[in-house]
Amino acid sequence: MSHPISNPPVIDLGTGYIGKPTSRVDGPTKVTGAAKYAAEFNVPDLYYGHVVSSPVTKGKITKINAQPVLDLPGVIQVFSHENVPSLAWFDRNYKDDVAPGGSPFRPLHEPNILFSQQPVALVVAETFELARYAASILEIEYEVEEHSTNLEAKRDEGYEPGKGKTGFVPPPKPRGNPEEAYQKAPHQHEGEYIHLAQHNNPMENFATTVEWLGDGKKMKIFDKTQGAMNVQQYLTKIFGLSTDEARVISKYTGGGFGSGLRPQYQVFMAVLAALELKHSVRVSLTRQQMFSFGHRPHTLQTLKLAADDKGTLQSIQHKALAETSHFEDFTEVVVNWSGLLYQCENVKLDYELAKIDAYTPIDMRAPGAATGFFALECALDELAYKAGRDPVEFRLLNYAERDQNEDKPFSSKKLRECYHQGAAKFGWEKRTPEPRSMREGNLLIGYGMAGGCWDASQQKAAAKASLTADGHLTVSSASNDIGTGTYTIMTQIAAETLGLPLEAVTFVLGDTTLPAAPVQGGSWTAASVGSAVKATCDEVAKKVLKLAQKMDDSPLKGVAFEDVQFVDGQIRRNDDITQTVDIREVLQTSGESKVEAESSAAPNKVKQMPYSMHSHNAVFVEVKVDEDLGTVHVTRVVNAVAAGRILNPKTARSQVLGSVVWGISMALMEESVMDHNIGRYMNHNFAEYHIPVMADIHDIDVVLVEEHDDIVNPLGVKGIGEIGFLGVAAAVTNAVYHATGKRVRDLPVSIDKLL
Known part of the structure; x- marks a missing residue:
């Protein structure tokens, strides 16, 4: 078609940047x-604070003998519940922006011990080494009470969390007749899927450096956080400060994965000490103390799925029981995805909490979905085998064109393209369906796949x-x-x-x-x-x-x-x-x-409300399992992601690569092991809390599926940090079954579970 001379087509002769692979400007x-992190701001005449953690899981402090510590030259002060002033923070109704329902933990407020490694004192000294030494000899006596940290023992104590919890969407009401449909269906599967607690463990430990400016109560607060504004709001409410007095700065953050969404206790302690001493103070947490404030919760999930002879889903029943603390109701969206991702007319979803004597869990990359999709996608794989269907074919057969939970159309959904492009890139057609049917010498080869879905929010x-x-x-x-x-x-x-x-x-x-x-x-x-x-x-x-x-x-x-x-x-x-x-x-x-x-x-709610907005992915995994030793190597991964407009393919790919590495870690390595006798996580270090090293990671391909969506936001982007993580653990677990013929339903897939 020709254009009139007076109105030629728009031609952009310049170089656009959106959608181009661009190296990080930082x-x-x-x-x-040159980038400085929270513990690296060397302000003049700095004091150092070291946190003392409780060895007791539940009980009460009966005595603190601080005088021998205070007598040490260079020790400035010992803060504890005995000398911390009354603060607005101690109003039980106070919550930070992302706090769950309940009453937040208030450090150094009372003698009661609510969880192991609870911060019970802060020793401030002129040097870091002296503060650490003085903290190690501080004498504290406790009255010990009986504790309960085992979620397994709380199976009959689950309760439904109330509505209105931060970020929580209650499961939708049941649709159809799930149990009747299950009983009538020729192909049935029921299984329990478990993972223990997992800890975020970003590379940078939590730390706060407070620079006392000497002008009234003015401070510069350099904090390790995922939300400087949220930390400021928290501090102004607790200490009665103005926003001018509590300026929070966080230019660089060495990872967070959700652990930095809430202000952690070191920022409270650092600001408390600075205000009381009218001096600059730094408080840094140890790696062991990084295990003392939140984690992905230990969760028990039961799935009942059924399909007809064609492989069409007839029933989905998904129930989860997750842990929370005694003082807050931490909630995740775990089961809702099972009513969203696949077409099914008979669905029942249940989510319950049980209280244990531990700190409140915290958001951890793809919170809720990481847990829910592990169970759903493994269970779906098991049902596909029973129905005699290829796992990809089975998912395509039950593809949902509409969000049945909300009865809304999707603003966009390219999951079908994720399946096709991912399978083609991976070479899925070379897979033989029978378990233990593919090998390379002494290595059993397995192919597995899974999918995922995450909210597209603004x-x-x-x-x-x-x-x-x-x-x-x-x-x-x-x-x-x-x-x-x-x-x-x-x-x-x-x-x-x-x-x-x-x-x-x-x-x-x-x-x-x-x-x-x-x-x-x-x-x-x-x-x-x-x-x-x-x-x-x-x-x-x-x-x-x-x-x-x-x-x-x-x-x-x-x-x-x-x-x-x-x-x-x-x-x-x-x-x-x-x-x-x-x-x-x-x-x-x-x-x-x-x-x-x-x-x-x-958000343009008028435009967005009629739609269900999500990103999607499909993950394909190859594993090689030593037949004699049971060792599992993830040798190839292809992750096909549809996340709207990709602003920068280079950084987007990096996000997905990191997600895949973490998914492999979740599948094969990560678990925070609680000794229920003493109520403490025993592997609270990098020596025993296992995460992948370079030798564990091999070929990873990322396919960024083209997707246009003008509903989600003006840029058409959906975000990619969480979606790339979903489905990976399930795909690895499914591949292990294909290789060995053994189903593992409790993560991680360790050698002892395969031998």
Whole structure:
């Protein structure tokens, strides 16, 4: 079709950045060591605090003999429940932004011991070594009470959590007649699937450095967190501070995986000590103490599935029992996915909690879904075998075109393409269906697969942009970057929106003096902060266009914003791309030193409410199992992911690679082993809490399936941090069955379970 001369097609001759594989803009800062983390800010005349942890799981402190410690030269103070002042924090109704229902744990508030390794004192000294030594000799006497930490013993004590818990969506009401359909179906499967507690264990330990500024109560608080704004809100409420007095900074975070969504107790202790001593203080936690505040909860799941002779699902019944603490109801969305991902008219989903004497669990990468999909996708594999169907064919046969939980259409769903493209890349057609039918010498070869689904969410966020006369753009938001590539993708969005080179854009984050942003979690940062950055840069662009139209002989006079493009540092007319104005020339001619804008973005509920919005994936795994030793090696993985618009294939691929490594870890290694006699996790270190090393990881391929979605948010992105993790553990477990003929339903798949 020809176009009239007066209206030629829009041609972007510049280089767009969104969708291009771009190296991390913060990479050089990190690899050169210039990036500073919470425990690396060497403020002058710093005191050091060391936390004393309780060896008792349940009971009461009866005596603290602090004097011998205080007599040591250089020891400043010992904080405990005996001398901590009354604070607003001690109102039991107080909650931080992401706290579950109940009453948050309040460190150093009372003598009662609620869990093993509970922080019971803080020793502050002039040096770190002295603080650590003094903490080790602090004499504390306890009255011990009987504890209960075994979820297995609580099977009959489960209760349904109340509605309104943070982030919790109760299971939908049953549909159809699941039990009757189950009993009538020719192919049935029932099994229990278990994993013990798992701990987040990011590389960077939790730490807080408080710089006392000496102006009233003003402090700079350098904290390891996934949400600087959330930490500030927490501190201002507890200590009665203003936001000016409690400035929280978190420029770089060495991993979080959910553990940094809530403020952890070291930030409370560091700020408490700084306020009481009117001095700069640092508190760092040890690796052992990293096991003292939350984990993926130990969960017991029962699945009953049934199919007819064609392989069509007739019944899905999924029940989960998860642990929580005695003081909070930590909830996850575990079972809902089973009513969402596959077409079935008869579904019953149940979720219960049981209280044990441990700290409240915490969000851990893909919380709830990681647990639920492990069970669902393993059970589905077992039913596929019973129905005589190939696992991929079985899933395609039961493909859901609509969200039956919510009775809504999907905003977009490319899971079918994930199955096809992933299977083709992996070579699934070479698989022979019988267990133990593929081998290589003494190695049994197994192919397994599984799928996953995660919410595509957007939260309200704000950003500010400032374009200076020399053509440099600075964009800022109080978001965090826990290693996901936030610095980079926000730089890309800003550069493309204003048509500037990447090197002419600086993105600033992690400071509560910047425009508000949500915690970094839930795979919503790209959608939330990215939309705010796009909106803000559009506002700057509109202001620059108005200035350009005021220039003498401007070719842009009377042209609407929608009819121009910002490319290569210029503003161009769409109908004649030879008619341009240089952006720097606009500012210099106008006499303006800079053009600024601040804007926010929020979910368009009117547009989004009619739809169910999710990302999807399909994972294919090859394992080789030594027939004599039972050792399992994951030799190949293909993970096909549909997550809307991919802003940066390079950082997106890295997210999925990391997710796959963790999925392998969940399947074969990770478990926090509780000694119920003493109520403590016994492997609270990297020597015994096993995670993969380089020799454990082999070929991983990532397929980013093209998906367009203009419903989820203005950028069309869905987030990729969680979805890449889902299905991996189940696919590994299913591959182990195909290789060995042995089903393992309790993670991890260890040698003893195969021999």
